[in-house]
Amino acid sequence: MKKLLLLLILISNIVLAQMPNISTVWLNQSKPYTGTIGNENETIRLKIELSEQNRKNDQEYFVSGYSVVENNTSKYEGKLTITKYKDGKKKGVVYGDYELAEENKGKHSGVFTGKFIYTFNWNKKTEKIENPYIELIGNWKSYDGTLNFKTKLKNQ
Numbered sequence: 001m002k003k004l005l006l007l008l009i010l011i012s013n014i015v016l017a018q019m020p021n022i023s024t025v026w027l028n029q030s031k032p033y034t035g036t037i038g039n040e041n042e043t044i045r046l047k048i049e050l051s052e053q054n055r056k057n058d059q060e061y062f063v064s065g066y067s068v069v070e071n072n073t074s075k076y077e078g079k080l081t082i083t084k085y086k087d088g089k090k091k092g093v094v095y096g097d098y099e100l101a102e103e104n105k106g107k108h109s110g111v112f113t114g115k116f117i118y119t120f121n122w123n124k125k126t127e128k129i130e131n132p133y134i135e136l137i138g139n140w141k142s143y144d145g146t147l148n149f150k151t152k153l154k155n156q
Helices: 002-016 023-030
Strands: 033-037 042-053 060-069 072-087 091-102 110-123 128-142 148-154
Touching: 023 042, 023 060, 023 128, 033 128, 042 148, 060 091, 072 110
Parallel strands: none
Antiparallel strands: 033 042, 033 148, 042 060, 060 072, 072 091, 091 110, 110 128, 128 148
């Protein structure tokens, strides 16, 4: 009987375990992610202005903001979904997918899709994250399907 009770407690702890809310991480301290887009490596900036954890799926975050390439600024909405988490004693790594859909304003608007990696160091003394590094690697495809570019963005 004691073994059964212990097993039920263990199972309930696993089922009820929740991912901590890391929605502020994606905001990048109000700084844009910077990187490149396309074959000619044009500069792109992606700013996340709002980030909210999904209440029904704690592995998913809804985000919105805007992207800037040359003189073209587009608002977008989308989501980041955590697919894997590795926890070390000093370093943590979070893996996931993203999809960000820009407002449909013509040929130079589309959808960003790809993978992200978020690495950080954990300071046990201060109980704070240090050296956060986020990289988004993927593609941007125009809504009309005529343009398709590789993208690479990071938070530093």
